[in-house]
Amino acid sequence: xxxxxxxxxxxxxxxxxxxxxxxxxxxxxxxxxxxxxxxxxxxxxxxxxxxxxxxxxxxxxxxxxxxxxxxxxxxxxxxxxxxxxxxxxxxxxxxxxxxxxxxxxxxxxxxxxxxxxxxxxxxxxxxxxxxxxxxxxxxxxxxxxxxxxxxx
Amino acid sequence: xxxxxxxxxxxxxxxxxxxxxxxxxxxxxxxxxxxxxxxxxxxxxxxxxxxxxxxxxxxxxxxxxxxxxxxxxxxxxxxxxxxxxxxxxxxxxxxxxxxxxxxxxxxxxxxxxxxxxxxxxxxxxxxxxxxxxxxxxxxxxxxxxxxxxxxxxxxxxxxxxxxxx
Numbered sequence: 001x002x003x004x005x006x007x008x009x010x011x012x013x014x015x016x017x018x019x020x021x022x023x024x025x026x027x028x029x030x031x032x033x034x035x036x037x038x039x040x041x042x043x044x045x046x047x048x049x050x051x052x053x054x055x056x057x058x059x060x061x062x063x064x065x066x067x068x069x070x071x072x073x074x075x076x077x078x079x080x081x082x083x084x085x086x087x088x089x090x091x092x093x094x095x096x097x098x099x100x101x102x103x104x105x106x107x108x109x110x111x112x113x114x115x116x117x118x119x120x121x122x123x124x125x126x127x128x129x130x131x132x133x134x135x136x137x138x139x140x141x142x143x144x145x146x147x148x149x150x151x152x
Numbered sequence: 153x154x155x156x157x158x159x160x161x162x163x164x165x166x167x168x169x170x171x172x173x174x175x176x177x178x179x180x181x182x183x184x185x186x187x188x189x190x191x192x193x194x195x196x197x198x199x200x201x202x203x204x205x206x207x208x209x210x211x212x213x214x215x216x217x218x219x220x221x222x223x224x225x226x227x228x229x230x231x232x233x234x235x236x237x238x239x240x241x242x243x244x245x246x247x248x249x250x251x252x253x254x255x256x257x258x259x260x261x262x263x264x265x266x267x268x269x270x271x272x273x274x275x276x277x278x279x280x281x282x283x284x285x286x287x288x289x290x291x292x293x294x295x296x297x298x299x300x301x302x303x304x305x306x307x308x309x310x311x312x313x314x315x316x317x
Binding site for chain 1: 156228238239253265269273277285
């Protein structure tokens with residue numbers, strides 16, 4: 001059970017854009033550099049994010065990228081759905097007939113429960129939450145670094 | 153993102169064995185029949201479950217299978233880990249030094265949160281609760297149908313309840 005790399009990189013791309021919200025937008029090469037991602041691998045990721053409206057060009061072609069929506073309106077599940085179908089950790093969620101046997105249903109019910117817990121987690125967390133968290137971590141790290149300097 | 157088929161079939165196998173509490177155990181061919189799983193595909197599944205000490209032969213070779221521990225001492229996580237390490241949704245959730253960005257990465261934290269959620273969910277469920285559930289479900293066909301519908305349409309049902317209240 002793994003998270004698709006495109007979903008992971010898509011999330012990091014959006015965090016990067018969310019951190020640099022200015023009018024000029026951000027270029028793909030800068031996103032790649034800051035997030036240590038391959039610039040070429042970002043091509044299909046940004047194209048998909050544009051299709052679902054999470055990212056847009058600030059001007060015409062070759063202009064920078066900005067978020068297509070406010071960070072508070074982008075759930076992580078929206079990013080997941082840009083690259084993947086509805087979260088379904090077992091095949092038989094869509095084929096009830098194969099599971100229409102009482103005992104098998106117990107296992108089905110169990111995995112469906114997990115599926116729901118995971119979907120909720122992805123739906124209730126927004127990009128805004130993660131950007132806040134990112135800033136918190138940065139603050140903590142810079143504070144720790146300062147302490148080290150003082151100690152010397 | 154799918155749960156490994158071996159884990160799913162492993163869980164069903166253990167539930168099946170747990171439901172048969174006779175002292176002779178249950179044969180692989182009967183597990184396969186009751187659970188509608190290919191008998192051959194059960195070979196590696198049963199050997200993994202034996203290797204991790206969840207099931208055992210009741211007697212010598214060619215005897216039936218029984219659980220090796222009490223029902224409430226086997227969690228779904230034990231079964232999960234009989235087939236793969238984890239759960240690991242991303243490489244960096246298990247190893248901090250996998251990537252130099254790890255200590256300052258908000259997305260890593262987010263995936264770790266999801267990973268822990270899966271881990272807790274699997275750890276907190278025992279086979280006992282699933283076997284109990286299985287017995288409940290087997291009481292009447294009507295019950296089964298009702299629960300089946302509830303699983304399939306949780307949202308519609310919730311809406312109806314909300315409207316009714």
